[in-house]
Amino acid sequence: MIIVTATITGKPGKRDELISKSQDVIKSTRLEQGNISYELLASTEDDDVLLMFEKWKNKEALDTHMQTKHFKSFGSAIEDLVAKELEITIYSAEKA
Template sequence: MIIVLAKAFPKDDNAKNQIIEFSKYLIENSKLEEGNIDYNLLVDTSDDFLMFVEKWESVETLQKHMQTKHFIEFGENIGNLVSGDLEIDVFDSKKLEF
C-alpha cells in the first residue's frame, strides 16, 4: 500500500476555507478511482495547516491519480491560496498484524 501525506499551508483563514471547499470535489472523485483505498483532509488545530492523507493500492494507481482532471484542477485552484509548495511525503507501507 502507498500512503501519501501532503501538507498545505494556507495564506490565511479565508484561503484555508477556500482550499477546504475545493478539496471536496477532489476527495469525492479521488475516492471513486480504481486503486484508491482512502482519501481524506485533516485540519490541524494548532499549526494552521491542512493535511491530505491518501492510501493507494500501488505506485501506478497513484501516478494515474496525478493525471486526472480533478487532481490537476485542484492544484490550479489552490495555487494562489497557499504560502508555498505542498510538503509531500510518499511511503510504501505494509500493514502489521498484532
C-alpha cells in the first residue's frame, strides 16, 4: 500500500474556497480503481493549511491517478488560491 500526504497552504482567507474546489477531485478519486481512501483534513493549528491524506493499493494506481483529468483540473482550479507549491510526501506502507 502507498500512502500520500499533500499539504496545501492556502492564501489567507481562501480555506473555504479550497475546500469547495476539492470536492470534485475527492468524489472522482474515490471511484478510481486502486484508491483505498482519499480524505481532506483541516489543520487545527493553522486556518490556511489543509492536508490531503491518500491511500493507494500500489504505486501504479497512484501514477494513473496523477494523469486523470479530474486531478489535473484540480491543480489548475486551486493555482491562484495557494500560497506555495503543495508539499507532497509518498510513503510505502510495507514494514521498514
